[in-house]
Amino acid sequence: MALRLLQNINSPKDLKQLHKKDLLQVAQELREFIIDIVATKEGHLGASLGVVELTIALHYYFQTPQDLLVWDVGHQAYGHKILTGRRDIFETNRKLNGLSGFPKRDESEYDTFGVGHSSTSISAALGMAIASKLDGNLKKNHIAVIGDASIASGMAFEGLNHAGVTNANLWVILNDNAIGIDPSVGALKEYLSKSKIGVKPKQDNMIEALNFHYSGPIDGHDFEAIFEAFEKLEKVEGPKFLHIITKKGKGLQQAEENQVTYHAPGKFDKITGELLSKGNEKLPPKFQDVFGLTLVELAKNNKQIIGITPAMPTGSSLKYMMKEFPDRAFDVGIAEQHAVTLAAGLATQNKIVFCTIYSTFLQRAYDQLIHDVALQNLPVIFCIDRAGLVGEDGATHHGVFDIAYLRCIPNLIIATPSDEIELRNILYTASLGLEKPIGIRYPRGRGTKLDWQREFKKLTIGRGKQLKKGNKIAIISIGTIKIEVEKALDELSHSEEVAHYDLGFVKPLDEKLLTKIFKKYETVITVEDGVISGGAGEAILAFAHQNEFTSKIITLGIPDEFIEQGATQELRVLVGISAKRIQQKIEEVLT
Numbered sequence: 348m349a350l351r352l353l354q355n356i357n358s359p360k361d362l363k364q365l366h367k368k369d370l371l372q373v374a375q376e377l378r379e380f381i382i383d384i385v386a387t388k389e390g391h392l393g394a395s396l397g398v399v400e401l402t403i404a405l406h407y408y409f410q411t412p413q414d415l416l417v418w419d420v421g422h423q424a425y426g427h428k429i430l431t432g433r434r435d436i437f438e439t440n441r442k443l444n445g446l447s448g449f450p451k452r453d454e455s456e457y458d459t460f461g462v463g464h465s466s467t468s469i470s471a472a473l474g475m476a477i478a479s480k481l482d483g484n485l486k487k488n489h490i491a492v493i494g495d496a497s498i499a500s501g502m503a504f505e506g507l508n509h510a511g512v513t514n515a516n517l518w519v520i521l522n523d524n525a526i527g528i529d530p531s532v533g534a535l536k537e538y539l540s541k542s543k544i545g546v547k548p549k550q551d552n553m554i555e556a557l558n559f560h561y562s563g564p565i566d567g568h569d570f571e572a573i574f575e576a577f578e579k580l581e582k583v584e585g586p587k588f589l590h591i592i593t594k595k596g597k598g599l600q601q602a603e604e605n606q607v608t609y610h611a612p613g614k615f616d617k618i619t620g621e622l623l624s625k626g627n628e629k630l631p632p633k634f635q636d637v638f639g640l641t642l643v644e645l646a647k648n649n650k651q652i653i654g655i656t657p658a659m660p661t662g663s664s665l666k667y668m669m670k671e672f673p674d675r676a677f678d679v680g681i682a683e684q685h686a687v688t689l690a691a692g693l694a695t696q697n698k699i700v701f702c703t704i705y706s707t708f709l710q711r712a713y714d715q716l717i718h719d720v721a722l723q724n725l726p727v728i729f730c731i732d733r734a735g736l737v738g739e740d741g742a743t744h745h746g747v748f749d750i751a752y753l754r755c756i757p758n759l760i761i762a763t764p765s766d767e768i769e770l771r772n773i774l775y776t777a778s779l780g781l782e783k784p785i786g787i788r789y790p791r792g793r794g795t796k797l798d799w800q801r802e803f804k805k806l807t808i809g810r811g812k813q814l815k816k817g818n819k820i821a822i823i824s825i826g827t828i829k830i831e832v833e834k835a836l837d838e839l840s841h842s843e844e845v846a847h848y849d850l851g852f853v854k855p856l857d858e859k860l861l862t863k864i865f866k867k868y869e870t871v872i873t874v875e876d877g878v879i880s881g882g883a884g885e886a887i888l889a890f891a892h893q894n895e896f897t898s899k900i901i902t903l904g905i906p907d908e909f910i911e912q913g914a915t916q917e918l919r920v921l922v923g924i925s926a927k928r929i930q931q932k933i934e935e936v937l938t
């Protein structure tokens with residue numbers, strides 16, 4: 348690919364040397380460059396393709412990095428990274444020790460705010476704008492770029508609400524492509540689509556009602572229209588709002604036509620756009636599909652069952668229930684707090700609610716979990732997806748805090764199924780009706796069992812089990828990290844000395860089983876794919892201490908630091924919970 352212009356753009360300064368008429372060529376080259384790299388290195392595609400013109404226009408018109416640009420979520424910031432000095436290392440995007448897939452303050456002065464979770468941009472940019480004002484810096488622009496799905500989140504509205512009563516030099520640019528990862532939902536989406544086609548009378552403009560100077564909607568792929576809007580809004584004081592319409596996936600036909608798939612498509616042919624993933628028929632299922640398909644099975648037999656996802660129907664596989672039972676399965680948009688309290692409300696009316704949320708996004712709804720669910724002991728079933736290390740999304744997305752942040756909440760059961768069968772059985776058990784809320788955590792990706800659709804078995808809450816006998820050391824694994832322990836034991840020369848237990852539940856702990864273990868073994872090693880501080884291993888340590896057991900206890904898990912991006916397996920090696928590292932630890936103890 349010839350990068351006639353792009354190859355000479357090492358910073359926005361270089362971009363500004365070009366004539367406006369050259370920007371179309373830059374846009375074409377930038378698109379090709381993004382497609383070229385994402386086709387082989389993988390990552391988020393559609394969102395960055397959709398904002399190519401906007402990205403170029405922002406860096407051409409404004410004085411970045413003095414003017415502060417905040418990307419919401421940041422999955423659309425690939426063009427921004429490439430134009431701000433990271434073109435030649437962009438192929439390391441999302442790889443171990445490479446560029447982060449999201450803007451990150453440590454990485455570049457152009458990355459003004461670390462992102463990954465959505466809907467933070469307006470608050471962050473407003474904070475910067477207020478600080479500039481206090482410092483007497485009245486010329487500085489502060490620009491939040493936010494998508495139509497992200498702006499529907501409560502947090503974005505909190506930011507708009509505040510900004511509207513300030514005179515801050517804040518720009519909010521709404522990149523409206525009518526889709527999140529899945530199609531956008533809700534009344535705001537309807538409002539936006541009406542304003543696009545001019546059905547809404549001007550006086551009904553809700554953004555103007557919030558005291559913003561509003562401009563739009565305009566074609567976000569048209570440089571002239573963008574510059575004209577920038578010039579117009581620059582003249583007014585106080586918060587400004589520009590509504591642009593773009594197409595997600597713009598420039599790659601397949602990505603434009605299949606926007607859900609091409610949000611993050613994996614490897615694909617850069618010319619045809621054809622996906623390169625092989626047929627999946629012979630592979631074990633994804634945990635998400637075990638969840639989603641099992642839920643459909645359960646919902647068929649029980650009309651009280653309801654499903655909820657905040658904005659991740661495809662990722663979580665709730666899409667299966669949404670298709671089969673559209674009246675009982677809800678995508679509520681990027682609204683984790685609402686999702687949890689909605690679940691609580693439904694549970695007060697005796698509905699059996701399965702609320703599926705990525706572990707990292709459940710952090711958003713912590714108070715709702717405590718105040719609305721646990722405190723009232725409402726038996727909501729939280730299906731905590733993407734638990735553990737998630738790989739290339741990195742520090743913003745790893746689901747490593749959940750055990751620690753859930754363990755301290757009274758009433759809450761924490762289940763850590765160790766494979767697909769256990770997941771299926773705990774979903775079934777929960778559907779029969781529990782007296783308390785439960786969090787069921789499982790990881791991103793596939794399990795190991797092709798024959799997972801076995802007959803349901805009711806589990807006893809709080810019961811762990813022995814998987815392998817041994818006489819010297821006991822390994823207790825928590826959840827699906829069991830597989831790494833099994834591999835470690837397979838390759839161990841003195842494996843008869845090592846027993847293996849599956850904890851099953853972090854809360855309540857299987858005290859009977861733990862008592863047996865501590866009475867028998869000199870050394871106990873716990874292995875989890877969550878943080879050590881406050882994790883399951885520490886729960887076991889506390890149990891041993893309280894009961895005056897004297898075995899040596901070694902806790903393996905995520906150390907007290909943020910883990911960056913990389914392949915999940917690479918990261919497991921790094922933190923010491925891969926099969927090899929567990930084996931080394933056992934050998935250390937045995938010698």
Ligand SMILES: Cc1ncc(C[n+]2csc(CCOP(=O)(O)OP(=O)(O)O)c2C)c(N)n1
Binds near residue numbers: 463494496524595
């Ligand atoms: C708090 C939170 N919930 C969910 C997500 C997952 N997520 C990432 S991007 C995205 C959709 C964003 O859509 P939009 O804001 O319209 O941007 P677009 O992808 O269309 O550019 C979602 C749901 C997230 N990053 N953060």
Ligand SMILES: CC(=O)[C@@H](O)[C@H](O)COP(=O)(O)O
Binds near residue numbers: 391733737791
């Ligand atoms: C940017 C973002 O938050 C999502 O696109 C996330 O990367 C999805 O993760 P999964 O690929 O695990 O569904």
Ligand SMILES: [Mg+2]
Binds near residue numbers: 522524525527
């Ligand atoms: Mg969108």
